[in-house]
Amino acid sequence: MKDNFYILLVISIAGIGMIITGFILLQVRNQNKLLRQQKQLAAAEIMHQKTLLQAVITSQEAERQRIGSDLHDEVGAVLSSLRMLIEKHSDGDAFAAEEGFTEQSKNIIDRVIKNVRQISHNLSPHINGDLGFYDAVHELCDTVRNSVPIRLTLDFSEEHIPADLNNSTAMAVYRVLAELINNTVKHAKADKISICIRTATDAMQISYADDGIGFTNDMGFSTKGMGLQNIESRLNMISATWAMAPGNSRGFAMDISLPIK
Amino acid sequence: MKQEYIYMNVIAPAFILLPVAIAFLKYGALSKPARLLLGYLLIDTLVSILSSALAFYHIANTPLYHIATMIETVLLLYFFYGIFQQKYFARYIPWAMVLFPVACIINTLCFQHILEFNSYTLSLQSLLIILLCFLYWWHYENELAKPWAGVPLNWIISGLLLYFSSSFLLFTFSNAALTYLSVKNFILVWNIHATLSVVMYIFIGIGFSKYQK
Numbered sequence: 153m154k155d156n157f158y159i160l161l162v163i164s165i166a167g168i169g170m171i172i173t174g175f176i177l178l179q180v181r182n183q184n185k186l187l188r189q190q191k192q193l194a195a196a197e198i199m200h201q202k203t204l205l206q207a208v209i210t211s212q213e214a215e216r217q218r219i220g221s222d223l224h225d226e227v228g229a230v231l232s233s234l235r236m237l238i239e240k241h242s243d244g245d246a247f248a249a250e251e252g253f254t255e256q257s258k259n260i261i262d263r264v265i266k267n268v269r270q271i272s273h274n275l276s277p278h279i280n281g282d283l284g285f286y287d288a289v290h291e292l293c294d295t296v297r298n299s300v301p302i303r304l305t306l307d308f309s310e311e312h313i314p315a316d317l318n319n320s321t322a323m324a325v326y327r328v329l330a331e332l333i334n335n336t337v338k339h340a341k342a343d344k345i346s347i348c349i350r351t352a353t354d355a356m357q358i359s360y361a362d363d364g365i366g367f368t369n370d371m372g373f374s375t376k377g378m379g380l381q382n383i384e385s386r387l388n389m390i391s392a393t394w395a396m397a398p399g400n401s402r403g404f405a406m407d408i409s410l411p412i413k
Numbered sequence: 414m415k416q417e418y419i420y421m422n423v424i425a426p427a428f429i430l431l432p433v434a435i436a437f438l439k440y441g442a443l444s445k446p447a448r449l450l451l452g453y454l455l456i457d458t459l460v461s462i463l464s465s466a467l468a469f470y471h472i473a474n475t476p477l478y479h480i481a482t483m484i485e486t487v488l489l490l491y492f493f494y495g496i497f498q499q500k501y502f503a504r505y506i507p508w509a510m511v512l513f514p515v516a517c518i519i520n521t522l523c524f525q526h527i528l529e530f531n532s533y534t535l536s537l538q539s540l541l542i543i544l545l546c547f548l549y550w551w552h553y554e555n556e557l558a559k560p561w562a563g564v565p566l567n568w569i570i571s572g573l574l575l576y577f578s579s580s581f582l583l584f585t586f587s588n589a590a591l592t593y594l595s596v597k598n599f600i601l602v603w604n605i606h607a608t609l610s611v612v613m614y615i616f617i618g619i620g621f622s623k624y625q626k
Binding site: 154155157159160163164166167168170171174177178181 | 525529532533536537539540543544547550551578581582585586588589
């Protein structure tokens with residue numbers, strides 16, 4: 153053999169060293185990259201959670217303001233008029249006024265009771281058991297039909313009442329529907345809302361649609377309005393999945409699928 | 414021809430027809446680097462046929478390898494130049510395309526005579542290709558738009574890396590093997606090399622098949 157042994161040895165060492173170093177460097181780089189991606193994902197998740205929390209806190213504040221305003225307008229005003237009535241009658245002829253005073257007082261107290269019941273019902277609708285959910289959804293739709301000029305159709309028959317739906321899940325679904333209707337009424341300029349609730353053996357399907365101006369923001373769910381963020385929080389809480397109609401379509405539509413045990 | 418030579422000299426080299434056939438079928442869809450690789454395969458085919466023919470007639474085929482190493486390496490370097498065109502280190506590849514043939518000529522004139530096997534330059538060729546394969550993995554692993562198997566170059570580079578990294582020690586010690594190994598073992602070693610080249614051709618063939626218009 154005329155080949156120089158040392159040259160062969162150097163070439164061999166260089167080649168094997170290069171292959172091994174190459175694999176090590178690629179491994180190090182891949183691991184670092186993976187770590188970086190995991191950190192970015194975690195940061196994005198934290199940011200998303202923060203946004204959701206912010207939405208929850210803001211909506212809590214808004215709800216408190218609404219309760220305060222309801223108490224002030226509906227209860228406070230009526231109680232003030234009751235006070236004025238008592239003052240008025242304490243100055244005059246007690247006997248002559250007695251009959252009218254009692255009747256007026258009763259009416260005012262009835263109004264207070266009715267208003268307090270209404271506020272309390274708005275705060276926490278009485279949803280108890282499967283039929284409770286069914287009744288609450290129908291009542292919500294009736295209230296909307298009676299208060300705003302929107303044609304609302306609800307397709308939710310008794311045969312689709314989900315069995316074993318726990319109260320907190322039912323409440324969350326109710327709130328989501330209320331929020332969706334609220335969004336449509338406030339922003340969508342819609343003439344029509346249709347809601348369809350179907351229950352299969354393992355899931356409840358809710359389809360919501362309106363014929364309003366639609367939802368054109370396609371920047372991602374987390375960047376949308378607070379109403380939608382609330383909906384997202386609630387749906388996450390009950391492990392539901394959802395899909396919205398693509399942006400720029402005529403009207404807004406959302407399909408929700410809720411697993412039920 | 415002896416039975417042990419048939420696999421090494423006929424069956425294994427015939428596998429080169431697989432990537433060549435696929436490349437011709439998909440020629441319109443092939444990128445420029447892939448067409449250069451087809452050129453490399455065609456030269457390789459020619460070298461295999463000539464080498465087997467010379468061996469059959471007991472004529473020394475080492476001069477053929479001295480020339481083929483030069484041409485094949487330049488073609489492979491040009492192939493990598495096509496891939497790395499946008500990268501900062503691509504400008505060094507043309508230098509390698511000039512310097513490598515010079516090194517081959519110096520080796521033939523000063524170190525390994527034309528009638529000797531050119532183990533030094535073949536080893537150097539392997540080192541260059543291994544380095545460029547690693548550079549590919551370093552710079553192109555970010556392309557996550559397609560699954561790994563859907564990227565033609567992933568297959569081609571894998572085939573090249575597999576072949577050159579496993580054949581590199583064989584090239585380096587080929588002259589030593591001729592001296593120290595028995596004929597039977599020497600043939601066995603070159604049969605292993607033939608198998609590695611079959612694997613490379615299959616990988617390149619799969620790579621060519623992945624090109625889409």
